Amino acid sequence: LLRDGGPRAVTVEAVTESSGVAKTTIYRRYADRHELLRAALTDAIGKPGEPPNADPREKIRWALNQTWQQMTDVLGPGGLAAIVGNTDPRFTDAFRSILVPYTDALIALIRADVMDGKLRPDLDADAAVSLMVGAYLGELVRRGTVDAEFTDKCIYLMWIAMTAGQE
Numbered sequence: 001l002l003r004d005g006g007p008r009a010v011t012v013e014a015v016t017e018s019s020g021v022a023k024t025t026i027y028r029r030y031a032d033r034h035e036l037l038r039a040a041l042t043d044a045i046g047k048p049g050e051p052p053n054a055d056p057r058e059k060i061r062w063a064l065n066q067t068w069q070q071m072t073d074v075l076g077p078g079g080l081a082a083i084v085g086n087t088d089p090r091f092t093d094a095f096r097s098i099l100v101p102y103t104d105a106l107i108a109l110i111r112a113d114v115m116d117g118k119l120r121p122d123l124d125a126d127a128a129v130s131l132m133v134g135a136y137l138g139e140l141v142r143r144g145t146v147d148a149e150f151t152d153k154c155i156y157l158m159w160i161a162m163t164a165g166q167e
Helices: 012-019 023-029 033-045 056-085 089-115 125-143 148-163
Strands: none
Touching: 012 023, 012 033, 023 033, 033 056, 033 089, 056 089, 056 125, 056 148, 089 125, 125 148
């Protein structure tokens, strides 16, 4: 429901109809549609796994793929449109809060590699993550889809910026 129609399509009635679960059962567990939607997002997104013990480029690829997967598989076009347009602020806030562990993990990976001297010392990890998330959205807006090769292209360009001036 969320992927196709956005958060407004996720109503107790729609969930009842698509799942066959009675309204009373849903209301026993969730006070309202926002609570139901937050629980569904939390379950679908889960927690990020442990990063691979690899070079910085592969760790960034891993974290970036996990973050982009949340936007593709969990949000889909309906959820992304709602977030970009902020058409349901409670949903937007809920998604952002649930996505925090993924973006924080990526920021932490970048900062650790900066501290280890593997990336340029003046690299702003938070800005780099925003650029990576924005790259996905930009490609989606331009082409309507994000293919597997785009990850490599994005990482290549970001890698140049993240290591400029390194020896």
